Amino acid sequence: MESRQAQRSAGLSRETPRVETQNPIALLAEPHGPVAEAYRTLRAAISKHVAQGKRSFVIASAWPGDGKSMVCTNLAVSLAQMHLQVLLVDGDLRRPTISRIFGAHERRGLTDLLEQRETGSGYKTRIPNLRLMPRGVSEKTPSNLLSPDRLAQVFKPLKSSFDVLIIDTPPLSACSDALLIGSNSDGAIIVVSPQGWDGEVEQRYKQQLIDHEIPVLGAVLNGAESSEQFGYGYGYGYGYGRGYGEYGRDQGGRKRRPRSAAAGRRSWPWSRPDDAT
Amino acid sequence: MNPVLQLRKLAAHPRLKSLWLLFWIITLPSALVIAFRTWPRSQRLDWRLYESQGTLLLPRSNQHLLSRILGQVVQTELERWLGNSLTFNYLIQSHKVLDKVAGRLGSHPGLQTYARSVVVVPIQGSRFLSQALNPVEVERDYAQLQQADSEERYQNLRIGRIWVKAVAPSAEGSQLLVRTTLDVLQAVFQEVPLGKIRREKATIQQYLRLTQKRIERAESRVQQLSQAAPPTREEMSLLHSQCSQLRSELSDLRLELEHTRADELYLEAPRDLQDRLDERRQTLVAAERLYAPDSLHLELVRQRWQAARKALDFHLEQQLLQRRQQLQARIQTRQKLLDRSSHELSQLEERLPGPQRAQALESAEDELRKWELELSSWQQRLHQCRIREHLARSEGVALRLQEPLPGQRQWLPPQAQRQAYRKLNQYLPLAPFAGLVVCFVVALWKESQQVSYRAESYCDARVLVEFPDLPPAQRRQWSRAKLRGPQA
Numbered sequence: 001m002e003s004r005q006a007q008r009s010a011g012l013s014r015e016t017p018r019v020e021t022q023n024p025i026a027l028l029a030e031p032h033g034p035v036a037e038a039y040r041t042l043r044a045a046i047s048k049h050v051a052q053g054k055r056s057f058v059i060a061s062a063w064p065g066d067g068k069s070m071v072c073t074n075l076a077v078s079l080a081q082m083h084l085q086v087l088l089v090d091g092d093l094r095r096p097t098i099s100r101i102f103g104a105h106e107r108r109g110l111t112d113l114l115e116q117r118e119t120g121s122g123y124k125t126r127i128p129n130l131r132l133m134p135r136g137v138s139e140k141t142p143s144n145l146l147s148p149d150r151l152a153q154v155f156k157p158l159k160s161s162f163d164v165l166i167i168d169t170p171p172l173s174a175c176s177d178a179l180l181i182g183s184n185s186d187g188a189i190i191v192v193s194p195q196g197w198d199g200e201v202e203q204r205y206k207q208q209l210i211d212h213e214i215p216v217l218g219a220v221l222n223g224a225e226s227s228e229q230f231g232y233g234y235g236y237g238y239g240y241g242r243g244y245g246e247y248g249r250d251q252g253g254r255k256r257r258p259r260s261a262a263a264g265r266r267s268w269p270w271s272r273p274d275d276a277t
Numbered sequence: 278m279n280p281v282l283q284l285r286k287l288a289a290h291p292r293l294k295s296l297w298l299l300f301w302i303i304t305l306p307s308a309l310v311i312a313f314r315t316w317p318r319s320q321r322l323d324w325r326l327y328e329s330q331g332t333l334l335l336p337r338s339n340q341h342l343l344s345r346i347l348g349q350v351v352q353t354e355l356e357r358w359l360g361n362s363l364t365f366n367y368l369i370q371s372h373k374v375l376d377k378v379a380g381r382l383g384s385h386p387g388l389q390t391y392a393r394s395v396v397v398v399p400i401q402g403s404r405f406l407s408q409a410l411n412p413v414e415v416e417r418d419y420a421q422l423q424q425a426d427s428e429e430r431y432q433n434l435r436i437g438r439i440w441v442k443a444v445a446p447s448a449e450g451s452q453l454l455v456r457t458t459l460d461v462l463q464a465v466f467q468e469v470p471l472g473k474i475r476r477e478k479a480t481i482q483q484y485l486r487l488t489q490k491r492i493e494r495a496e497s498r499v500q501q502l503s504q505a506a507p508p509t510r511e512e513m514s515l516l517h518s519q520c521s522q523l524r525s526e527l528s529d530l531r532l533e534l535e536h537t538r539a540d541e542l543y544l545e546a547p548r549d550l551q552d553r554l555d556e557r558r559q560t561l562v563a564a565e566r567l568y569a570p571d572s573l574h575l576e577l578v579r580q581r582w583q584a585a586r587k588a589l590d591f592h593l594e595q596q597l598l599q600r601r602q603q604l605q606a607r608i609q610t611r612q613k614l615l616d617r618s619s620h621e622l623s624q625l626e627e628r629l630p631g632p633q634r635a636q637a638l639e640s641a642e643d644e645l646r647k648w649e650l651e652l653s654s655w656q657q658r659l660h661q662c663r664i665r666e667h668l669a670r671s672e673g674v675a676l677r678l679q680e681p682l683p684g685q686r687q688w689l690p691p692q693a694q695r696q697a698y699r700k701l702n703q704y705l706p707l708a709p710f711a712g713l714v715v716c717f718v719v720a721l722w723k724e725s726q727q728v729s730y731r732a733e734s735y736c737d738a739r740v741l742v743e744f745p746d747l748p749p750a751q752r753r754q755w756s757r758a759k760l761r762g763p764q765a
Binding site: 023024026029030033034035038039041042045067069070071097100101102103105189190203206216217218219220221222223 | 729733737738739740741742743744745746747748751754755757758759760762763
């Protein structure tokens with residue numbers, strides 16, 4: 001009952017997500033604010049690629065907490081407002097933020113499709129023209145699920161069914177899921193946050209995207225002047241859960257430096273038992 | 278990443294407008310300074326002057342400039358030198374022109390012996406030598422000499438009002454001799470512009486004022502020390518003699534006073550009173566013989582005699598008192614004089630000469646003499662500077678010897694200061710370049726502080742959009758939704 005109520009308040013009806021009045025999506029909370037205008041600017045940039053025939057876009061970043069999920073959500077909403085059929089895919093199989101935002105984290109989704117090699121078209125949301133493909137409930141290791149043929153099998157019909165696919169991915173410093181998912185997309189958008197900006201590491205990850213033949217369409221600066229409390233609750237750390245390795249380390253094995261003392265003291269919000277996927 | 282494209286983007290950045298303004302702010306003043314320092318001071322003659330060793334010298338590559346200087350400068354010190362061939366020869370010898378010529382011909386040992394045969398003579402009488410001595414004619418002379426085939430070439434070159442003659446085994450050698458001699462002459466003669474002379478004059482006047490203040494200070498010091506100077510022997514002996522004389526006078530006066538008291542009875546009474554008393558006494562003796570003792574007439578005569586005796590006694594007493602008062606007054610006066618002299622003597626004895634005080638006085642007097650000499654020296658230099666200023670004002674340029682004459686003091690700043698001055702000017706033309714570099718560094722630094730620039734430069738990814746910071750309430754809402762789902 002509680003889960004159902006949570007789904008309704010997030011925008012999912014019995015079958016579709018539901019948007020709450022106190023909306024966490026900035027584009028809906030303040031449709032005329034500067035943030036919304038910035039997302040419309042991004043939408044305009046994406047529309048150009050859509051007009052060129054590109055359908056699926058991966059939102060990637062180097063570090064956890066850069067704001068990928070938020071950018072994905074708001075970008076998908078802005079594209080849906082342009083009367084495009086948009087599918088928002090929660091490709092972050094380790095920390096399904098989008099699924100949680102929409103209250104669909106206990107519903108079948110991408111992992112189930114990958115595991116059973118099925119096809120689906122996601123859930124309808126209360127936002128017109130926007131459908132959601134949540135993470136899913138399969139508890140298999142994401143790395144085992146993300147094989148290229150399975151991904152191609154899932155995404156190929158989706159590309160033909162929707163105008164735009166916005167795919168959220170885990171950070172590049174944590175795992176290689178973004179590279180695997182991005183290989184089936186038409187382009188990647190890198191989300192950059194001023195906090196924790198390194199430069200060389202980002203360049204390396206960007207080169208990884210290019211090596212996997214994922215065209216980088218551009219970068220998005222998220223909260224260029226934000227303070228340490230910036231966050232959409234990201235905390236960084238990305239804990240990604242138990243059983244998925246140390247998510248707080250980069251690919252070189254170095255433990256990532258906390259961005260602030262407050263952030264370092266922050267508890268792991270996704271470590272609740274019901275969050276473990 | 279295309280560096281050219283990046284540079285174009287950087288140059289077209291609107292934030293660079295202020296940096297370009299900064300660049301011009303740095304560059305234009307430095308360019309003006311360079312132009313001011315390197316522009317020829319004398320526009321009338323259009324000389325190209327080069328700065329070397331803190332003084333303005335003529336370029337050696339353009340020898341005709343020397344002819345222009347020496348030909349057009351009239352009423353200058355050079356004119357005076359040229360007017361007297363003896364003086365000019367003395368100048369040539371004193372500055373060792375021929376020795377320097379021989380020294381510069383070190384790579385030609387065969388010509389060094391001929392360097393002594395170079396003759397440098399002044400030409401007198403012509404006022405328009407510059408017209409007759411243009412560089413074209415000089416080169417023509419050179420060409421003619423090169424065509425000659427005699428064993429010993431005779432090189433004869435007039436530059437302005439100086440005639441240089443040289444003999445060498447070959448034409449090239451003679452030409453080399455003459456040109457080397459002209460180089461040495463150029464190095465010896467120094468051009469001094471009017472502005473520099475005025476600066477020198479201002480400096481000299483400032484030094485004069487300083488020296489006058491020093492002299493005033495030294496004079497006050499000497500005066501202070503001389504006032505507190507030890508007494509001389511004459512002063513001491515005079516005071517000693519005064520004291521002894523006063524003491525002797527005092528003793529005489531005191532003795533006289535004693536004698537006056539002792540000789541009280543020997544004082545002489547006035548003659549009229551004494552005569553009257555004698556007459557009254559004789560009258561009284563005669564009356565005592567004639568009249569009875571209780572006679573009234575006898576009593577009257579006796580009273581008259583007593584009155585005369587009282588008058589005489591009173592007079593003697595008054596005289597004695599007056600004498601004593603006079604003596605006491607003289608004694609007091611002498612005593613005061615003696616006391617004063619004794620006091621002065623004691624003061625002089627206290628100020629008996631000390632060696633440090635005498636040395637201080639002597640050093641102060643030496644310092645005063647030194648500053649007085651310095652003042653006269655500066656005044657002489659000011660006079661010379663005024664003459665040069667007058668000459669330079671008339672012709673725009675003055676010439677003087679680069680090296681000071683024997684016995685004259687060097688008034689130019691020390692070599693180290695000149696070197697520092699030259700070093701400063703040496704790198705001054707790099708100021709615009711430095712300004713450019715600084716501006717580009719500042720621009721790159723400012724751009725590098727922007728995440729968009731860093732994203733574009735490092736990731737080579739075009740920045741599509743920059744999202745502003747979220748409001749705190751929205752941020753919290755997102756955090757809650759992310760943690761607890763949409764019910765939050």
